[in-house]
Amino acid sequence: MSQPGTEELEQLRPYLLRYALLQLRDRDSAEDVVQETMLAALEGRARFAGKSSAKTWLTGILKHKIIDLIRRRAREQPLASDDESEADAVDAIFQRDGHWQQPPSDWGSPSRALEDKRFREAFELCARIMPQRNARVFMMREVLEMSTEEICKELDITPTNLWVILHRARLALRECIEIKWGAATA
Amino acid sequence: MLTCKDASVLLSQAQDRPLGLRLRLFLQLHLLICRGCSNFNRQLALIRAAVRRVRDDV
Numbered sequence: 001m002s003q004p005g006t007e008e009l010e011q012l013r014p015y016l017l018r019y020a021l022l023q024l025r026d027r028d029s030a031e032d033v034v035q036e037t038m039l040a041a042l043e044g045r046a047r048f049a050g051k052s053s054a055k056t057w058l059t060g061i062l063k064h065k066i067i068d069l070i071r072r073r074a075r076e077q078p079l080a081s082d083d084e085s086e087a088d089a090v091d092a093i094f095q096r097d098g099h100w101q102q103p104p105s106d107w108g109s110p111s112r113a114l115e116d117k118r119f120r121e122a123f124e125l126c127a128r129i130m131p132q133r134n135a136r137v138f139m140m141r142e143v144l145e146m147s148t149e150e151i152c153k154e155l156d157i158t159p160t161n162l163w164v165i166l167h168r169a170r171l172a173l174r175e176c177i178e179i180k181w182g183a184a185t186a
Numbered sequence: 187m188l189t190c191k192d193a194s195v196l197l198s199q200a201q202d203r204p205l206g207l208r209l210r211l212f213l214q215l216h217l218l219i220c221r222g223c224s225n226f227n228r229q230l231a232l233i234r235a236a237v238r239r240v241r242d243d244v
Contacts, residue, residue, distance in 0.1 A: 113232055141202065
């Protein structure tokens with residue numbers, strides 16, 4: 001495969017923006033990292049070996065740019081952990097004896113849920129309103145698909161810390177989806 | 187016996203690391219008798235799939 005042309009790179013811009021937006025949840029920052037990615041791609045085009053697709057190559061560059069940004073942000077403004085109110089939030093999900101207050105319901109066939117526009121809307125809305133700290137960690141795990149070791153290293157947190165954050169994030173996200181999606185399908 | 191709260195912690199961790207044999211056994215026993223946690227487990231898988239769909243826009 002030859003070097004990707006400018007047009008081919010431009011076609012991938014919407015995909016890159018979506019990817020960045022899901023992680024960063026802030027359009028300006030997302031557009032900035034995508035712009036930087038495009039520029040780096042144009043400058044580095046000669047080094048593109050064509051062993052992978054242009055999409056994989058660009059995604060790799062984008063991922064680095066996003067991690068750089070997260071690293072910078074984590075240094076400039078360490079996120080308030082707000083551990084107490086968050087621990088309360090988890091406690092509110094369970095009864096004192098450890099049973100669910102409101103047991104998760106059956107979401108039916110996964111493929112049908114994924115095809116359901118309302119499910120997707122509920123998911124996107126709920127992802128947008130996640131607390132920043134939870135979202136950053138959760139999206140590093142799920143969007144960037146970083147290993148727990150990598151995330152701990154980048155954010156300078158312990159694995160135990162990380163698992164607590166991911167657990168909270170998932171509990172809150174699934175509860176939100178259940179409510180919003182349920183309301184939309186009722 | 188695991189509580190649902192314990193099980194939810196382990197099910198979440200299972201998304202991020204391999205659990206030991208003992209924990210897996212406890213979890214399986216809990217899932218056998220707990221519909222809420224079984225649903226939670228399937229929801230976690232679905233949420234993971236949903237993130238990738240939205241990301242890759244398929």
